[in-house]
Amino acid sequence: MAKIPEEVLDRLRNAVDIADVIGQDVQLKKQGKNLMGHCPFHQDDTPSFSVNQEKQFFYCFSCHRSGNVFSFLMQLHDMSFPQAVEAVAEFADLELPSQYTAAAPSNPNSQGGQLGRLHEQAAKLYHHILVNTPAGQPALKYLLDRGMTRELIDQFNLGFAPEPTNGQPVLYQYAQQQELDYQFLRKSGLFVERADGQLQDRFHGRVMYPIKNANGQVIAFSGRILAKKAPANTPKYLNSPETPLFNKRQTLFNLDLAKQAARKAGHLTLFEGFMDVIAAYGAGIKTGIASMGTSFTSEQVQAIARLTSQLTIAYDGDEPGQAAIDRSLKLVEDTAPDLTLRVVQLPAGLDPDEYVQKYGSLKFQEYMTHGEETAVDFRLAYLRKDLNLQKQSELINYLNAALEVIATVPTPVGQSVYLKKLAGEFGLDLGSLERQLASIPAPRAVPAAPMGTVPPPEEEAGSVPPPAEDPDWTVPAANQPTTLSRGERAAQILLKYYCYDAEVRYRLDALADFQFPQPAYQQLYTVIKHYLADHSDFVPAAVMDHLTPGAQSLLSQVETQIIAEEEKAQVVTDCLRVLTTELPLTAQIEQTQAALNEASMLGDSDQILHLTTQLVQLYQRQQAMKTEEIN
Structure with missing residues (x-):
């Protein structure tokens, strides 16, 4: 497949609103300048997932996932980049040239790819048996008798798993023709192992309901027994066991x-x-x-x-x-x-x-x-179920329980409506009910934002530790501390100016030997610099196509920084001083202290004297720098 040109990516990215795409999986609500929702990548009690419609990227203030519309689909639905591009094109109702389409999963030979393909093929086989073969006619009649139309049967890809033909399991026979590995089939969830070690179909004599994930891919099956007189202890419905594709606690049919x-x-x-x-x-x-x-x-x-x-x-x-x-x-x-x-x-x-x-x-x-x-x-x-409200004791118990329920109503008006109903139905004094309701402790509050969650408005600067340099960066655990160090804040502010201010770009590019002391920021700076060499405007969503997940998260953090035109030159000067002087000096102090500790352990008196003198001089320079900053 040919490499997708940048202009094609830009056209697709601009043809959709990232909020519309993400809105298929996440409920978003307007909050300040951005849209907020519960993060789909971690358990999120308080909405911490932000979507910036203006700049077309997302960022979670808790687990720090970030990216543009393509990377959202890649991360949430386990798509390859070409698959995500194709999905966006389909969403935008635009035709993607065939040389750029993803004909197969990014790693079709992986176990997950094989397992998904086997389930899709099994669903097609079961559906074919149901609608096109004599073996499927009893099952088809059962469904039609229950009011199913052929359109619904096709829509939900319903099928039938027949009894073995001449002692041969239908699906296992098909799988053998595909020359699939025995151990893979044994663990696929579609077969069971007999005492003699042979495999047989898990499902037989059952109407088959394919179970799909949220992306519409078949990941499991549920089979309903068709025979009216099934053997004892035969379950009416039989579900697939859990596999790498299927977790029943997380899956919802349709x-x-x-x-x-x-x-x-x-x-x-x-x-x-x-x-x-x-x-x-x-x-x-x-x-x-x-x-x-x-x-x-x-x-x-x-x-x-x-x-x-x-x-x-x-x-x-x-x-x-x-x-x-x-x-x-x-x-x-x-x-x-x-x-x-x-x-x-x-x-x-x-x-x-x-x-x-x-x-x-x-x-x-x-x-x-x-x-x-x-x-x-x-x-x-x-x-009220099973209560005799004519009995005073049961009536009192009911009223006490009813008031506990009414206490959960979030608004005073709503509570008043239910209290009036109770008072009217049982001829009670409304004031007495109101006083008893007031004595009931308020229901437990909605859980507070997890530790480390950063407030979403753009007016407050978010922060995360810089991502790992490894391209296979692992998303940090949710709710980790997000306090910015002085050096990180200086790096983010300077990068924000660099992205959107031509004067700062000229000033920074003129410093031939300048480098960010933090490797992650230097890598991000290099990508941004190359992008701006070919583009007049900085578009974060476009730059994210060239970044690792860790760098995408870091760029989102840069975007949260608030910069102002006033005193811009001084702010940039201060940031450069922190990055080119303070941080190297701090690093030198740490290295010297480590060397001094080693010399002390070795009892090297000459080296101890030399390093102590050097350390004192370094601390003096650091103090002078702080004094100069105050003045």
């Missing part, structure tokens, strides 16, 4: 499609099962997602909170469904307190596909809209 709809609808809808999601999608509710089996996890909640500000939980209204709603509400409130919650209790005993078949898509949409209630409304009703 998130790849639902996140697009959520941007318009403003919410996601959590259903109980895959069929619920598919039926709702066919009825026009395209925001549906489902967890893997019965488990709804904090990791899934965090993924939802990054994409939307509201979650609607749509479970069955029977007793087990209500209990599941209650558990899910508690989990969300503990994990993502800022997420607005709504509840829809589906008619007991009537799945979404059955509801749609019985009443039609329009009625289902109306039910999903008009049947919605707040989490507080649900809880107040759920608390």
